[in-house]
Every structure is written in structure tokens, then in C-alpha cells.
Amino acid sequence: MRVLIVEDERKISAYVKRGLEEQGYAVDAVYSGRDALDWAEAAPYDLILLDILLPELDGLGVCRELRRRGLRTPILMLTARDTVDDRVTGLDAGADDYLVKPFALKELLARLRALTRRTADATRSPVLQVADLSMDTLTHRVKRGDKTIELTAKEYAVLECLLREPERVLTRTVIAEHVWNYDVFNQSNVVDVYIRNLRRKIDDDHPVKLIHTVRGAGYRLSAVQEVEP
Numbered sequence: 001m002r003v004l005i006v007e008d009e010r011k012i013s014a015y016v017k018r019g020l021e022e023q024g025y026a027v028d029a030v031y032s033g034r035d036a037l038d039w040a041e042a043a044p045y046d047l048i049l050l051d052i053l054l055p056e057l058d059g060l061g062v063c064r065e066l067r068r069r070g071l072r073t074p075i076l077m078l079t080a081r082d083t084v085d086d087r088v089t090g091l092d093a094g095a096d097d098y099l100v101k102p103f104a105l106k107e108l109l110a111r112l113r114a115l116t117r118r119t120a121d122a123t124r125s126p127v128l129q130v131a132d133l134s135m136d137t138l139t140h141r142v143k144r145g146d147k148t149i150e151l152t153a154k155e156y157a158v159l160e161c162l163l164r165e166p167e168r169v170l171t172r173t174v175i176a177e178h179v180w181n182y183d184v185f186n187q188s189n190v191v192d193v194y195i196r197n198l199r200r201k202i203d204d205d206h207p208v209k210l211i212h213t214v215r216g217a218g219y220r221l222s223a224v225q226e227v228e229p
């Protein structure tokens with residue numbers, strides 16, 4: 001995830017930048033509306049954090065101009081005042097959400113996560129696929145080759161986790177957090193049980209195995225075959 005921060009108050013900018021970097025975001029900071037226009041188009045940002053009060057060209061002007069140019073990157077407006085007019089003006093200018101200053105870093109992070117989730121879902125194809133395994137997230141139909149595979153709701157949810165991030169090792173905790181509530185995901189072997197079921201339904205009849213165990217780490221969905229001990 002790469003974020004552009006547009007805020008002329010250096011202290012706030014530095015504070016937010018550090019906070020985001022600690023969470024693994026890549027962050028660029030610019031301090032004027034003019035620079036924001038240049039940078040926003042030059043790099044593929046996942047998000048733009050845009051303060052309204054900026055010298056010369058203000059945040060509303062920047063937002064309008066970026067949208068006029070067709071840029072669809074999610075924009076989170078920062079505003080100093082919490083008035084209905086401010087909020088409406090910001091959203092009318094093309095912002096996706098707004099946050100009132102001063103704000104807690106924790107809340108900013110939550111808003112950013114919500115925004116990226118929304119746009120990722122909107123732009124992604126409804127069909128997830130790895131090799132000959134496909135999942136239609138609209139109809140919930142899962143197929144391996146031509147064969148339709150019947151899955152329970154939880155099996156489906158576990159497989160969806162893996163399919164959304166192919167080639168990545170997902171820990172049991174990551175999978176569990178996506179699929180179960182807190183009470184259940186503390187039962188340590190619940191993920192293993194579901195993976196076993198999925199393997200039986202998806203991999204057992206095929207020479208090319210897609211679900212891989214990564215020892216001491218978790219599971220990975222991949223068409224790349226490794227020799228497993």
C-alpha cells in the first residue's frame with residue numbers, strides 16, 4: 001500500500017507518516033496543493049490523505065482537479081472543523097471520506113483500511129482463480145477444471161482467504177480471523193480441520209496439488225509444486 005500525504009503542517013505530516021510506516025505503508029509527503037497534483041499523477045497511490053487547509057490551492061481544489069482529470073484513487077480529507085457544510089463540500093468535491101482534526105492515529109488507520117477494502121472489492125473481478133481452480137464470488141460456485149465442488153460455508157470462506165492472496169503464506173491466525181469470531185478462532189486446530197476437508201475435495205483427485213503446508217508458518221495456495229517432506 002502506498003499513501004500520499006498532503007499536509008503543510010510539518011509536525012502533523014511527520015507524525016502521520018511515521019505512524020503509517022510503522023504499519024507497513026509506503027508513504028510520500030508533500031506540503032502544497034500544487035505538489036499534490038503533480039505527485040498524485042506521477043505515482044500509483046492506493047490512497048491520498050488530503051488536508052483542506054493548504055497554501056495557494058486548498059484541498060478542495062486539489063480534490064476537484066484530481067477527479068476532473070479522472071483520477072480514481074480514494075481520497076481521505078482532513079478537516080479542522082466538524083461542520084456539516086465542511087463535510088458536504090468535501091464529499092461533493094470528490095472525497096471518499098473525511099476525518100476531523102485532531103484525530104487518533106488508530107482511527108486514521110481504521111478509515112484507511114475501510115477505504116482500501118471498499119475500492120479493492122469494487123475493482124476486482126468477481127472470479128478468483130489459481131490454475132484450474134476457480135471461485136465465483138457472486139454465485140459462490142467453486143470449480144476445479146470442469147467439476148463443480150460443493151463446499152460448506154466455512155470451507156468456502158477458508159478457501160476464499162487463500163484464493164484472494166495466492167502464493168502468499170497465510171498463518172492459521174490470519175485465516176481464522178477472517179473466517180471465525182474470537183471464541184472459535186482460539187481453538188487451535190480448527191483451521192487445520194477445514195484445510196483437510198478442502199484438500200480432500202480439491203486436491204485428492206488431482207496430480208497437481210494447490211494447497212500447500214508451509215511448516216511452522218501456515219498454508220499457501222499455489223500451482224507451483226514443491227516436494228513436501
Ligand code: CA
Nearest residue numbers: 008009051053
Ligand atoms: Ca494544513
